Amino acid sequence: MGWYSVRCVFRLDEGRDADSAYEERVTLWRADDFDSAIELAEREALEYIEDTDWAYLGLAQCFFLGDDVDKIVPGIEVFSLIRDSDLTPEEYLDEFFDTGTEHQRHSSPPD
DSSP: OEEEEEEEEEEEOSSOSSOOOEEEEEEEEEESSHHHHHHHHHHHHHHHHTTSSEEEEEEEEEEEEESOGGGOOTTOOOOOOOOOOOSOHHHHHHHHTOSSOOOOOOOOOOO
């Protein structure tokens, strides 16, 4: 068995036609393979949204962390996704990560 992280995507469905909130959620799983980890994560995703106005969008992306529990330490990479794009770095960040609509706190950049 190994350690896997799985990112699932959700949408807040409050009867809105547009401008909905989305959540990307990464969870950690001990499983035999990618398919098993995704199955566990999707089962939990449905429990997570039970009795809420959130909908699971059916997207689960999996990342293998390894099989050694001792490697699960602070600073370990828990998820990675590589995407090809012809956008400039600023356009890329604006398109996918910093649209101005995120519900997030801002912090000071490191020295």
